[in-house]
Amino acid sequence: MFGPQIRRVKLEKQSELRIELQPTSPLRLRLLDGKAEIFGYELPHEVWITFPPLMTFAVFTWYGATIEIDGITGNEYISCETPMVNYLGLHNSLQVQRHRVTSSTRDSASSQEGPRVIIVGDIDSGKSTLAKMLLNWAVKDGWKPTFVDLNVGQSSITIPGTIAAAPIKMLVDPVEGFPLDKALIHYFGLTNPSVNLRLYRTLVEELARELKEEFSANAESRASGMVIDTMGFIVREGYALLLHAIRTFNASLVIVVGQEEKLVYDLKKNLKFKKNLQVLNLEKSEGVFSRSSDFRKTLRNSNIQNYFYGVTNDLTVYTKTVKFSDVQVYRIGDFRVSGSTSAHQRGNDPLKITLVTIDEHLVNKVLAISYAIKPDQIISSIVAGFVCIKNVDISEERITYVSPSAAELPSKILILGTLTWHVT
């Protein structure tokens, strides 16, 4: 797989090598000379890093670097036209705010908080990428910012359909992605917020409440602030959800990525009475890869696959069995799996918790394991992780599921959404 196609690429200062991998071929690369980073993650010298198929990324250098690449790419080219100087300028201004908080904390203004940046823009404008850079640069400078991921379509922290936050204490690995161990995860269970807007907003509010508690007890997190990534859904209900998220998380800075004059204008107009809030427009990188809806589906699937097997296929998947009586499966809201959105919008209780009958229709469904003890706590509780149902034996009343953990289920309460995955 690797070997004969090894080549060296020299990058001039402030340029980047943009790489799009093929659907089936991995690639490895290493830094030979100089310094280079992948979305803020500084590459170690002479260490091969293997990237799985489907990834698109850029190796950027501030002062020049030579890298070695081994493998076939779908597309690769070098560009000197990047918005990196502006992105770094933004980071520097966030640093000033963080330092201001820590110095004023000493003067007893302990309620002050670091920057709360929310990144908005069209789909494929590079929002998640900018979030990663801002987080990595902050970590490199010794801060511990919190990443908030509100993008249920292409979730970054864990599987799709989730609304989540994670404290970032180490550089975000370009292959492994965000750390899961301390993440606060809510399961929305759908990849389109329009299907249950009320539930989406409620879970965003729950997450904001949990982070408020977390921040009140942790001065370091408070001063480091948050970086919030959103969906590329910027019109109609999508725009209303952005305003809701900006207000709910009490954002101090809204970054609009890309040429979005109307969005900038509307946000400034609608938020003009909000104190201490700035709206800033930054250019989009030409390197951002545009993904078709089919490709997005493939990415969602590979995201679920990665949860169970690991990005580099290094996790063991455990197959386990429980009795029907050992678990209760619930769904939230009266969404219909194949029903139309508008039909659902007329449903009378989007937050209704309904017990689901355990039968074969659960096969291949991804279920979240809730920390709730009682069903009425499901919406306000985070989830421990996910399982995928492999088989339902009606006569024996047993469910077989796969899990990345060998431990018993930490709770009896499971949440069903529309996510499916075919256990291989």
Ligand SMILES: Nc1ncnc2c1ncn2[C@@H]1O[C@H](COP(=O)(O)OP(=O)(O)OP(=O)(O)O)[C@@H](O)[C@H]1O
């Ligand atoms: N400079 C770059 N060179 C090459 N690839 C890039 C570059 N910037 C971003 N990408 C890739 O482009 C893809 C889309 O970027 P990203 O996920 O940041 O967009 P987004 O606006 O968050 O997307 P969406 O909101 O639609 O989910 C990602 O695979 C990312 O790795």
